[in-house]
Amino acid sequence: MLQLRDLPTTETLEKFASRYPEADVTAISTFLHLLRVATDLSAALDECLSRHGLLQGRWWVLILLMRESTLTSTPSALADKVGIARASMTGLIDGLERDGLVERIFDANDRRSVAVCLTAAGQFKLDIVMPDYYNRLRLCMAGLDEKSRAQLSKMLALIDAGVAEFTKAKI
Structure with missing residues (x-):
C-alpha cells in the first residue's frame, strides 16, 4: 500500500481549495493525518507480529x-x-x-x-x-x-x- 509521507501544508491545501471550492482545508488536513497515523500503526503492528512469525x-x-x-x-x-x-x-x-x-x-x-x-x-x-x-x-x-x-x-x-x-x- 502506498502511503503519503509528506503531508501537504495548509498553504498547499488552500491553493487546492482555491481551485476546488468543495475542499475543506481542515477536513482534508485532518483526514490525511489520520490516514497516515493509521497506516503507521498498521506498519508498526506488522513489525511487532513479524517478530513472532505472524x-x-x-x-x-x-x-x-x-x-x-x-x-x-x-x-x-x-x-x-x-x-x-x-x-x-x-x-x-x-x-x-x-x-x-x-x-x-x-x-x-x-x-x-x-x-x-x-x-x-x-x-x-x-x-x-x-x-x-x-x-x-x-x-x-x-x-x-x-x-x-x-x-x-x-x-x-x-x-x-x-x-x-x-x-x-x-x-
Missing part, C-alpha cells in the same frame, strides 16, 4: 478463535468478522493449520461442514505474542490519559459514522 490476518484469526468460549468458529464466520472473502480466509486457515496453530474439525455427518479450532500451539503462540503486543500498545498510547482516550474514541466513532457518506457520495 502476519495481521493470521493473528486476527487466532485472536477471534481465542475470543470464542469453545475456541472454535466456522471459516465463514471468521471471514465475516475479519471482513475478507471466504477464499482468502481459507488461505489463512491453511497456513495456520500447516503451522499447527489451528485445526479443522469436520462434521461426521456432513464433510462439507467444517469448524476451525485454536490448538494448544496456537494458544501458546498468542501467550507469547500478546504480552509484547500489549506492552507496545501501552507505550504507544502513553501520551493520552483516560479522558483523552475516551474523547479520541468518541471522535473516531464520529469519523467512522461518516465513512459511509464518503463511500456513497455522489460526484
Whole structure:
C-alpha cells in the first residue's frame, strides 16, 4: 500500500481549495493525518507480529478463535468478522493449520461442514505474542490519559459514522 509521507501544508491545501471550492482545508488536513497515523500503526503492528512469525490476518484469526468460549468458529464466520472473502480466509486457515496453530474439525455427518479450532500451539503462540503486543500498545498510547482516550474514541466513532457518506457520495 502506498502511503503519503509528506503531508501537504495548509498553504498547499488552500491553493487546492482555491481551485476546488468543495475542499475543506481542515477536513482534508485532518483526514490525511489520520490516514497516515493509521497506516503507521498498521506498519508498526506488522513489525511487532513479524517478530513472532505472524502476519495481521493470521493473528486476527487466532485472536477471534481465542475470543470464542469453545475456541472454535466456522471459516465463514471468521471471514465475516475479519471482513475478507471466504477464499482468502481459507488461505489463512491453511497456513495456520500447516503451522499447527489451528485445526479443522469436520462434521461426521456432513464433510462439507467444517469448524476451525485454536490448538494448544496456537494458544501458546498468542501467550507469547500478546504480552509484547500489549506492552507496545501501552507505550504507544502513553501520551493520552483516560479522558483523552475516551474523547479520541468518541471522535473516531464520529469519523467512522461518516465513512459511509464518503463511500456513497455522489460526484
